[in-house]
Amino acid sequence: MLLAFLLLLVPLAVDSKLPPFFLGKINGQTVLNHHLNRQFVTNDASVFDDYPYLQVYNFTQKLDHFDRFNTRTWNQKYFYNPKYSRNNSIIFLMIGGEGPENGRWAAKPEVQYLQWASEFGADVFDLEHRFFGDSWPIPDMETSSLQYLTTQQALADLAFFIESMNQKYGFKNPRWVTFGGSYPGSLSAWFRQKYPQLTVGSVASSAPVNLKLDFYGNLQPPFDAKTTKLDINNFFGNLFNTFQGMTQYTYDGQSNSTHSDKTVRKMCQIMTNATEPDTVKRVENLFLWFNQMEPAGPDLSVMPNSYWDVIAQVGSGNLTILKEDGAAARGWMWLCCNEIGFLQTTNQGNNVFGTGVPLNLFIDMCTDMFGDSMKIKQIMSGNKLSQNYYGGADFYNATNVVLPNGSLDPWHALGTYKTNDNQNLLPYLINGTAHCGDMYASYVGEPASLPAARAFIKQHVREFIRYNPAVDGPQGSAAFQSVFFVFSLLAILTLQ
Numbered sequence: 001m002l003l004a005f006l007l008l009l010v011p012l013a014v015d016s017k018l019p020p021f022f023l024g025k026i027n028g029q030t031v032l033n034h035h036l037n038r039q040f041v042t043n044d045a046s047v048f049d050d051y052p053y054l055q056v057y058n059f060t061q062k063l064d065h066f067d068r069f070n071t072r073t074w075n076q077k078y079f080y081n082p083k084y085s086r087n088n089s090i091i092f093l094m095i096g097g098e099g100p101e102n103g104r105w106a107a108k109p110e111v112q113y114l115q116w117a118s119e120f121g122a123d124v125f126d127l128e129h130r131f132f133g134d135s136w137p138i139p140d141m142e143t144s145s146l147q148y149l150t151t152q153q154a155l156a157d158l159a160f161f162i163e164s165m166n167q168k169y170g171f172k173n174p175r176w177v178t179f180g181g182s183y184p185g186s187l188s189a190w191f192r193q194k195y196p197q198l199t200v201g202s203v204a205s206s207a208p209v210n211l212k213l214d215f216y217g218n219l220q221p222p223f224d225a226k227t228t229k230l231d232i233n234n235f236f237g238n239l240f241n242t243f244q245g246m247t248q249y250t251y252d253g254q255s256n257s258t259h260s261d262k263t264v265r266k267m268c269q270i271m272t273n274a275t276e277p278d279t280v281k282r283v284e285n286l287f288l289w290f291n292q293m294e295p296a297g298p299d300l301s302v303m304p305n306s307y308w309d310v311i312a313q314v315g316s317g318n319l320t321i322l323k324e325d326g327a328a329a330r331g332w333m334w335l336c337c338n339e340i341g342f343l344q345t346t347n348q349g350n351n352v353f354g355t356g357v358p359l360n361l362f363i364d365m366c367t368d369m370f371g372d373s374m375k376i377k378q379i380m381s382g383n384k385l386s387q388n389y390y391g392g393a394d395f396y397n398a399t400n401v402v403l404p405n406g407s408l409d410p411w412h413a414l415g416t417y418k419t420n421d422n423q424n425l426l427p428y429l430i431n432g433t434a435h436c437g438d439m440y441a442s443y444v445g446e447p448a449s450l451p452a453a454r455a456f457i458k459q460h461v462r463e464f465i466r467y468n469p470a471v472d473g474p475q476g477s478a479a480f481q482s483v484f485f486v487f488s489l490l491a492i493l494t495l496q
């Protein structure tokens with residue numbers, strides 16, 4: 001599973017102290033879920049002008065799926081696109097991730113899976129993730145509320161949503177297929193593992209993502225006698241994350257800029273520029289050039305490096321103080337600290353970035369953001385529990401899942417590559433693409449490997465939905481379920 005930080009689409013307020021990329025999430029814009037591009041701005045009312053068939057609703061969701069005595073509910077936002085519906089039986093669900101859903105992933109016809117929805121006659125849904133966008137189980141981000149921001153609650157949200165939509169829309173022999181890219185890709189994969197009876201298959205693209213960056217050039221504030229080691233780590237983290245972020249989105253279909261300008265090829269040209277002998281100047285050139293590419297994005301000609309300025313912006317649980325970007329960053333950081341890890345460091349082995357970004361930077365951030373109940377011990381044990389619960393890359397076990405990954409995507413290293421034809425467990429490494437490249441609209445000049453990759457995914461989705469629960473029985477037997485239950489329980493007990 002990989003992390004995906006959100007791409008932020010909207011510039012931060014002028015006084016913003018969040019670095020341009022925060023732990024792999026681009027600040028200033030909310031890209032969340034998938035990275036559709038800058039046009040996919042969060043509160044984008046024009047989506048309904050562009051796609052009049054798109055509908056938005058609130059779903060009455062349970063606060064706590066694991067406490068039967070807790071009857072609290074909340075409004076979870078979802079989009080419904082009935083445009084392609086022909087069968088009342090085939091349903092595609094785009095899983096929302098660590099940021100707001102704006103409807104375009106449910107509506108834009110050029111998006112790959114919507115082309116397939118059109119061909120197969122599928123109903124389409126897009127469900128926002130709890131604690132992101134407009135979907136607030138509790139309207140604050142205090143640690144006491146964030147206890148309900150877990151991957152297990154998010155998966156249970158999906159399950160209850162699917163069951164409820166089957167009733168609301170009267171789907172007959174429903175054959176749901178889930179889709180997701182990056183962190184929602186992980187959810188899409190895990191959902192097949194934990195709730196196999198509710199879907200016939202899933203596509204889990206580039207299961208995680210992560211960016212973070214800042215620039216170098218004019219340091220703000222300048223290093224001086226009061227500068228701490230955390231500030232310096234933060235500076236290097238911001239520096240490193242720019243490279244990470246550019247690589248992660250290279251050649252994808254989100255915008256002209258990732259097609260042809262903001263690419264690893266261009267980055268390498270600047271970093272190997274023979275007419276510029278000063279390698280530090282080359283790094284500065286890179287940031288200035290990136291800045292030009294993203295006139296609406298955060299200003300990379302100023303490199304904020306104060307650790308405590310960042311914490312001040314995301315350390316509060318108050319949504320008024322956090323604002324939309326800070327809230328999404330805090331929610332993502334919570335998921336990382338509490339469960340999924342994905343903390344991107346540079347201090348192991350030899351690497352071009354040196355040792356400037358150690359794990360301790362993130363451990364301190366977790367504690368400073370969420371308090372003393374989130375110290376290294378809790379972080380490590382929470383991560384281990386989660387890893388055991390889902391099995392990690394080695395013990396991931398499910399049926400009917402396509403797992404595309406891009407060879408240039410830093411996150412592909414965290415994917416699962418176990419192939420099992422009997423179970424239709426189908427990893428697919430796409431040559432020369434980066435994060436979630438398979439999901440976007442096609443474009444002229446795209447990496448040559450993409451058409452074949454998409455054909456592979458589509459062919460298997462077609463096989464998944466050919467399955468008929470009325471004739472073939474429910475997917476995922478009780479035995480399968482209980483094996484997992486026992487496995488998880490063992491894993492938990494082993495940890496004690």
Ligand SMILES: *[C@@H]1O[C@H](CO)[C@@H](O)[C@H](O)[C@H]1NC(C)=O
Pocket residue numbers: 056057058075
């Ligand atoms: C959903 O509920 C929220 C309050 O939780 C409300 O602000 C919003 O307008 C509702 N949206 C729809 C589409 O009903």
Ligand SMILES: *[C@@H]1O[C@H](CO)[C@@H](O)[C@H](O)[C@H]1NC(C)=O
Pocket residue numbers: 086087089120121173468
């Ligand atoms: C709709 O689904 C049924 C099975 O539930 C299948 O026999 C039929 O071919 C499908 N129709 C279309 C138009 O896909």
Ligand SMILES: *[C@@H]1O[C@H](CO)[C@@H](O)[C@H](O)[C@H]1NC(C)=O
Pocket residue numbers: 256
């Ligand atoms: C992207 O490039 C194409 C082809 O050069 C052009 O037609 C289109 O207007 C560009 N889109 C944007 C948003 O700049």
Ligand SMILES: *[C@@H]1O[C@H](CO)[C@@H](O)[C@H](O)[C@H]1NC(C)=O
Pocket residue numbers: 269270271273274275276281285
């Ligand atoms: C190479 O470096 C020179 C001198 O700094 C600069 O003018 C030029 O734009 C650089 N070229 C690239 C591709 O970065």
Ligand SMILES: *[C@@H]1O[C@H](CO)[C@@H](O)[C@H](O)[C@H]1NC(C)=O
Pocket residue numbers: 318319320321
């Ligand atoms: C959240 O912050 C705002 C702005 O500082 C303040 O007015 C409000 O009272 C705070 N809310 C809570 C619950 O503390």
Ligand SMILES: *[C@@H]1O[C@H](CO)[C@@H](O)[C@H](O)[C@H]1NC(C)=O
Pocket residue numbers: 431432
């Ligand atoms: C991947 O693509 C590169 C460049 O297009 C090509 O040189 C290489 O042979 C490809 N690798 C595989 C395994 O197809």
Ligand SMILES: *[C@@H]1O[C@H](CO)[C@@H](O)[C@H](O)[C@H]1NC(C)=O
Pocket residue numbers: 397398479480481483
């Ligand atoms: C995966 O789960 C199935 C169903 O419970 C089980 O039969 C199979 O042995 C498992 N495979 C692995 C490699 O654990």
Ligand SMILES: CC(=O)N[C@H]1CO[C@H](CO)[C@@H](O)[C@@H]1O
Pocket residue numbers: 412413417427428429430
């Ligand atoms: C199935 C598949 O694509 N596996 C590849 C995943 O990525 C690793 C690391 O690049 C490769 O070694 C695998 O062949």
